[in-house]
Amino acid sequence: MTKSIYDQLVTSNTNSLVYNVSTGGSQFNGMGSDAPSGGVRARVGVKILASFAGIGSQIQNVTIGIRKNGTVSGLVNVQYINSSYTVLATASMNASDLGNGDTDTYNFKLSSQVTIASGDRLLIQYSGTAWSNGVILNGASGTRPTNTTYTYEGTLNSNSFTDGSGGGVPMMTFDSVLSGVTRQRVVENFSGGALDTDRWFVQNIGGGSCTANMADSVDGGLKLSTVNGSSSPSIYLGFDNVCQYNPAGFRFISTCKKNDDLMGIRAGIGSSDASANPSHQAMMSEGSFVSSRALTTNNGGSYVDTYASTPVALSQTEFMYDIVGTSSSVTLTLDGVTEITKTTALPTAKCQPLLYISGRNNTLVKTWNCKYMECYNT
Numbered sequence: 001m002t003k004s005i006y007d008q009l010v011t012s013n014t015n016s017l018v019y020n021v022s023t024g025g026s027q028f029n030g031m032g033s034d035a036p037s038g039g040v041r042a043r044v045g046v047k048i049l050a051s052f053a054g055i056g057s058q059i060q061n062v063t064i065g066i067r068k069n070g071t072v073s074g075l076v077n078v079q080y081i082n083s084s085y086t087v088l089a090t091a092s093m094n095a096s097d098l099g100n101g102d103t104d105t106y107n108f109k110l111s112s113q114v115t116i117a118s119g120d121r122l123l124i125q126y127s128g129t130a131w132s133n134g135v136i137l138n139g140a141s142g143t144r145p146t147n148t149t150y151t152y153e154g155t156l157n158s159n160s161f162t163d164g165s166g167g168g169v170p171m172m173t174f175d176s177v178l179s180g181v182t183r184q185r186v187v188e189n190f191s192g193g194a195l196d197t198d199r200w201f202v203q204n205i206g207g208g209s210c211t212a213n214m215a216d217s218v219d220g221g222l223k224l225s226t227v228n229g230s231s232s233p234s235i236y237l238g239f240d241n242v243c244q245y246n247p248a249g250f251r252f253i254s255t256c257k258k259n260d261d262l263m264g265i266r267a268g269i270g271s272s273d274a275s276a277n278p279s280h281q282a283m284m285s286e287g288s289f290v291s292s293r294a295l296t297t298n299n300g301g302s303y304v305d306t307y308a309s310t311p312v313a314l315s316q317t318e319f320m321y322d323i324v325g326t327s328s329s330v331t332l333t334l335d336g337v338t339e340i341t342k343t344t345a346l347p348t349a350k351c352q353p354l355l356y357i358s359g360r361n362n363t364l365v366k367t368w369n370c371k372y373m374e375c376y377n378t
Contacts, residue, residue, distance in 0.1 A: 042156035043079070045123035047163055048116055052147040060113045062091070064124065065105045068098035070133035076126050078108050083119025085159040088112070095126060095135060121151055121161070184244045185376035186353065190214065190222035201240035203273065206358060208233025221255070221371025226263070226359035234264075234358040238273035245269050246377045247280060247347035248327040254355075254373040256286060257318035263366035264289040264358035266296060268323050269351035269375065276356055277303045280347035282330045284321045286314060288360045295323070295332040295340040299347055308339040318369070324378075 048055065062078065072095040080089045089110035098104070114120075126135040149164040188199070195202070195212050202212045208227040212235060215223040226233045252268050265286040270278030276289070277298065285294040285305060292311035296303055312334055322333040325346070332340040353375045357368045 042153045042158075043123040043125045044152040045121055046148045047151040047161070048118055048120045049147040049149060050118040052116070052118070054116050055118060057116050058113050059116065060089075060110050062108050062110065062122065063105050064108065066098065066124070067100050067102060067104050067136050068095060068134075069100070069136045072096060072098065072126075072133060072135060074127055076124065076135055078110070079121075079123045079125065080110060080114050081121050081123065082117060088114045088120075098135065123151075123153075125156065127156070183377035186374070188373040190371050190373070195222065195237075199239075200237045201273065202235065202237055204233070204235050205275075206232045206234035208359070210235035210357075210359075212237060215369055219371055221369050222355075224355070224357050224368045224370075226357065226366040228365060232358055232360055234276065234356065236273055236276075236354060236356040238270075238354045239352040241272055241352065243271060243350040243352045244377075245351045245353070245375060247282060247325050247349065247351050249378040250282075250323075250325045250351070250375065251378055252282075252323040252353065252373075252375045253320070254284075255318060255320050255369075255371050256284070257369040258287060258316055258357075259367045260364060261287055261314045261316065262360055262364070263287045263368070264356075264360050265368055266356045267321075267354065267370075268296075269325075269347070270354040271347065271349040271351050273352070273354060276358060278351075278354070280349035280351060281354075282323055282325050282347050282351075283354070284323060284332060287357075289358075290314075293334060293339070295330065295342055297330055297342055297345045297347060299345045300349070301345070304342075304345040306340055306342050312339055326378075 064078070066076065074095055075092045076095050076098070078091040079087050081087050089112045091108035091110050093106060093108070098106075124135075151161045151163045153159070153161050186199075188196075192214060194214060200212075204210050210227055210233050211225045213223055213225070215221060224235055224237075226235065247269065250269060254267055256265065256267065258265060264276065266276055266283045266289065268281065268283030270283065271280035272278045277296075279298060279300050281296065281298045281303065283296045285296045290296075290305055290307070292307055292313055294305040294307050296305050298304065319335050324331050324333070328343060330342045330346055331338055353373065355370060355373070357366065359366050
C-alpha cells in the first residue's frame, strides 16, 4: 500500500527516487534521537558515491518503505544533505499516521528540487528512544543501486556517519531519474473557445480567407477551413519561424480528420512557414498531395514523398500519426503501426511544428479537424 504525503507530483525536471530499505540486520530495527542498544540509529539512509550514474540529475519526490512499531508520536523526518552536511531539502509526516504493514510505502515531496552530487546523503530520522516504540524501515526486493552505500549516524546531528558497514544493506532503486534538463516540448489539446494565437501563428496563402477556429462539436478540436474558389486557398499554423526542434532527435504526434479527399494536408516539422514544402521537413502527407498516406521529407533540395510498401489508403476517418526522427532515419507510424522508415533526404535544419491544408483548386469548402498535437526533442 502506498500513501501520498503530498498533493501532486512535480512533473517538470523531477522524477521519483524510490527508497526502500531492508530490515535485515539489527541496525535496521529502528531510529531514535540517540543510539541505545538494540540497533537504534539517529539518522539512517544512503550515501551517493562519486561513480554513481545519476550524478547531475534532479529529484524532488521520494518513496520510502516504512512502518510504525508500538506507540509512536511526533514526526518522521526526511533530509537530503550534501557532503558538507548542509541540509538541502526536507520532508516530514506524522509518525502516528504510519501503518504497521511490512510492505507499506509512503510518498514524500522534498521541500525543493535537489541535484544529485557525490557525497550527498538521503536520510530518515525519528526521535524515538527505542525500536519497540519506534519507526522501522520496511524491506523490499531487489538490490541497492550501484555506487551508493549504506550510511548511519549514531547521535543525532553529530555529522559523524558510519558508511558501508554492518550486516544489513539498504534495498533501494532509483526510478526514472532525469539526466540533465528536460528538452523542448509542446503539448496542444486544441480545447477551449479560441485558438491560442500567443502560441500559434496563422497565415493564409494561395488566395482566399481561410479560418482556424475551435470546432463546436464533440471531440472536434481545431477546425481549419478553406473558402470557396479556384485559386487553391491554403492556411497553415506554425511558430512564426521560431524553430526549437531538432530534426536529428524529435517526435511529433497528432490526429487528422478531413471532410474531403480532394484537399491537401501536411503536418509535422518544417524549417519555415508560409509553404507546403519547407526546405527542411518531415511531415505526414494526406489528401490530393499524394496517392496514399505518405512521409514527406526534404534536406534542402526537392521534397520526397515516400509510401508504405502496402499503400495506406486516403480516408476521411480520423486517425493518429506519429513521426520520429533521429540522425539516421525518420519513421511514420499510423494508428500504432509503423508504416514507413526513411534513411535519405532527412532534414538537418532546426524546425518548428507545422499544420497545413490546401483547397487544391476546388470550389468546395474543405475542413480538417485536429484535436491533439505534441512535439518534443528526444
